[in-house]
Amino acid sequence: MIYFLDYIPPHRNQVSNNLKRLYDFYLTALKEQLQDIDYIGLTFDFWTSRRSVSFLCITGHWFDDKWGYFSKVIHFSSFHERHAGFNISRSVKEKLESLGIYHKVVAITCDGGENLVSACSQLDGSIKRIWCCTHRLHLVVINSLGFWNTENKIDNNPNNCLTTEITTTTTSSSNVISNNQQELMDTSLSDENETGIINNFNTNERSEAESATIVNDESSDDEQNLDLIDDNWSGNIDTNVPTTNEVELIMDLLKKCRVIATLSKKSSIVSNFIRTNQLLFKLNRTLNKDCKSRWNSTFILLDALIDLKPVMMKLFNEKRTLNLRRVQLDKLTMIELNNEDWDFLSSLHSVLKPFYWGTVMMSGKNYPSIGLAYHAVHKIKHFCTNGNSSNNHIKELKKLLLTKLYTYFFDDIEQFQYFQRHAFFDPAAK
Structure with missing residues (x-):
């Protein structure tokens, strides 16, 4: 050349x-x-x-x-x-x-x-x-709701729809799942080299460009993993948050959501199904796994799942028509989100939404953010103290978040006084 x-x-x-x-x-x-x-x-x-x-x-x-x-x-x-x-x-x-x-x-x-x-x-x-107010807010969410808990509390209630038998692909929770479950997950993610497995489309007729996209999606995950960082944002995370009922539900729900995100990348059959139905429903969202160092990556995963709910429901309902291997079919069955899961996901999403927008506001690059951050924290505090909701899950989630909000913001008197003083002179906060 x-x-x-x-x-x-x-x-x-x-x-x-x-x-x-x-x-x-x-x-x-x-x-x-x-x-x-x-x-x-x-x-x-x-x-x-x-x-x-x-x-x-x-x-x-x-x-x-x-x-x-x-x-x-x-x-x-x-x-x-x-x-x-x-x-x-x-x-x-x-x-x-x-x-x-x-x-x-x-x-x-x-x-x-x-x-x-x-x-x-x-x-x-x-x-x-x-x-760093965004770091403090990150710790409030992570260390109150147990996003990365490693404790595996066995559910003795057979009627609980949020099963605790779901495996997860994250390293942080690998020590809380059994070897058999881990083996199931490892063998069920990829179907690129399997024979006799087809989806609703003829895989032999798939365009080269589409095949390249699938390969690139999988290899890009490996490349991104090499570039992941280790900073104090991931080092101060509590992996043993007390397991209240809501924390247990969050742990179980996130295990499912993370495996769904991984499966959507590792299985070409599932990936093609999601991509095709996204076009059908005119949805433009991507399912990406969350990471420890940024709590809002978990919110973005939940937000994407809510937007893609019609696609996910169709995937779960039609999973037996996709000609998946038995182990892959078992995997999809294990991570299927039922009505109770979707309801709790919606409640969790609604509680976390003010924290997400507060994080966005505090992360401004082109404007001083300390005054806005001060008022954002107070708005979030007011939101958490408002107990008018009839949803018990929302009430309990707010209580958990409010406790850590005091721990990381209001109980540190010296820092909070700095915060107040600088916010007072910030014209953006007026």
Whole structure:
């Protein structure tokens, strides 16, 4: 192709030199821009990839002399030292001093990881550490509702429609399911190499593009797993939340939902059925598995299932016409959502919706969010204290969330006072 186009690619040394030149150019421009500001707030992000490579990212937030708001990454690098607070604070101080802004920093926002909290405390005493409100809200939801509980409580009530015998594909819950159930799940997900198994469409007539899409869907999952990160958002999760009735129902429901999401990717028969009926019902949603590090990924999974309910109902009703293997048919039967499941899913979704929009509001990039976050937390508190619903599940879910809302927000007096003070002067909150 190179010869056909008569194109000579640049030498690697040329590319390397150009990258260094561009880096120096933009670093100089950034330093000149930061010289003109009086105060700056920072956001710290610290994480480790699944390849065990750690990264430190510092984002600066400031106003110029015309009250224009800027939010820009001012430093991004790998971190090769021990993740101790002293090492992080020393590295941060060096970077900020090299940019000439260490004395201009007034506040730092970071998650609640002990190493980052320690790092902030070892910087200049005038620099205040402020909550990452989205991280706090993440912990409120995860640690009140037991999204990632590893406890397996056997259900002795034969009439309970939310069975606890469903297996899950997540690593976090692999230790709560039996070996037989795990084997069933492992052997029932993929049907790519099976013979004599067809769906309503002739698999031999499937277009090459469609086949490639299925293969890419499955391989992309593996690629994405390699890029998953490990940060304090997943490290502070309580996997032993007390199993009240509602928490048990959530655990059982999420096991089903997660296996459905996996099956929709791993089985071409199920995937084709869902895709075809999405077109029939004019629905454009994708079922993706949730992850520990972002609670709203679970909400998005539940939201997608609610939108795709007609497709899911049709899948469960017509599963015996899909010519699935026996083990796959058993799998679909195990994860089938009945009326009680759908009702509880709807209740859980309605309770979590204000938390989702609060998370979206707090995650703003192009505007200061502390004032909006303060009022969002109070709105959520008001929502949780409102017990007018006749649905007992909703009442109990709100109680669980309200308890953790106090734990992570209102009971931390010093941080909450910082929160109030900064929100008072935020015009966006007026």
